[in-house]
Amino acid sequence: MGVAVRPTLLFMAAFALNVTPHEAAHATAGYMLGFSSTLYQMWVNPDAAAATPRQLVAIAVAGPIFSLTLGLIGSVLYLWRYSRRPSGLLFLMLAIVGFYLFLGPVAAAAFGGDFNVALRSAGASKLLMNVISVVGVLILPTMMYFMGKELSSWAPPWFSRSKAVLCTTVGPWLIGTFLITLVYLPLPKFLIAPNFVGSGFWAFAVIGASLSKRTMPAVRPIRSLTRADLIVTAAAFLMVRLLVHGVRLAH
Numbered sequence: 566m567g568v569a570v571r572p573t574l575l576f577m578a579a580f581a582l583n584v585t586p587h588e589a590a591h592a593t594a595g596y597m598l599g600f601s602s603t604l605y606q607m608w609v610n611p612d613a614a615a616a617t618p619r620q621l622v623a624i625a626v627a628g629p630i631f632s633l634t635l636g637l638i639g640s641v642l643y644l645w646r647y648s649r650r651p652s653g654l655l656f657l658m659l660a661i662v663g664f665y666l667f668l669g670p671v672a673a674a675a676f677g678g679d680f681n682v683a684l685r686s687a688g689a690s691k692l693l694m695n696v697i698s699v700v701g702v703l704i705l706p707t708m709m710y711f712m713g714k715e716l717s718s719w720a721p722p723w724f725s726r727s728k729a730v731l732c733t734t735v736g737p738w739l740i741g742t743f744l745i746t747l748v749y750l751p752l753p754k755f756l757i758a759p760n761f762v763g764s765g766f767w768a769f770a771v772i773g774a775s776l777s778k779r780t781m782p783a784v785r786p787i788r789s790l791t792r793a794d795l796i797v798t799a800a801a802f803l804m805v806r807l808l809v810h811g812v813r814l815a816h
Contacts, residue, residue: 567789568721569732572654574790574798576737577745579658581801583635583666585808587628591679592814594627601815606808607749607756621686625679629667636663651788654719655797658737661712661770668708669763672701706769713773726775734774738767748802751809 585606592604595611598620602611611624639659647653674680675691675698684694713734720729742764746757 569728569736571788571790571794572658572716572719572733573736573741573744574794575655575658576662576741577748578794578798578801579639579655579662580741580745581748581805582659582797583632583662585805586635587632587666590627590631591624594624596814596816598623599816600624601813603811603813604808605811606805607752618686618688622683625683625686629670629679632663632666634663636660636665636667639663651791652793655794657712657715657719661709661716664708664712665705665766668701668705669766670701672698672705674698674701705766709766709769710773713770713775714777716770717774717777729777730771730774734767734770738764738771742767748805 588607588609589604592602592609592611595602595609595613595616598616600611600613600616600620602609602613613621613624616624636659639656643653643656643660647656670679670681674684675694680697681694684697716733716737717729720733724732742761746752746760
């Protein structure tokens, strides 16, 4: 049971360890530029009405850049040292969530989100924003597809194909997204729906996992939930709950 639950739990931990610090990066950038803000678990309210366009760009891109950096660190550690160790699954999930939280705003550049704010502040044309969105829409599902293939390699070799897909991709997508939303409540209505809609890109991970070969034994360590898994998840959730009422970064 713990083997099947582990991918979902570590996805939730990776999500919390990325999303909340992502927002903290926005708040920190604003604070360093001289603007106060209130940081919450999934959003930030900066007092940046007097900010220049360049300052608005810097604040807006700070979050996605943080997520991309965390994704790169997670992927490098995973590929370099931990892909065959039990802790590797957490680094893989950190890479997936980090890249997702960078590419998601890229795909939404023409509609809203961090890069939309940055591009509008920089005076970008609608055509440029549309082109960037198209690039993001193409790259994001491709990334999720190959990540789904990698995730499937963590399923025990005695799992059927359908069970492997369910525990490595469907569970983190559907169950994980639902539970992480509960952990983050209360949330403004404008954040809840996009969270569920955006998670739809996990369908490509499901496709990737479904098309992965199951003819060879799994090469990843087969482990149930570990003490480290529980400690990391508890710490991530505690960070989220501490910010529910907001923390003021004031000058």
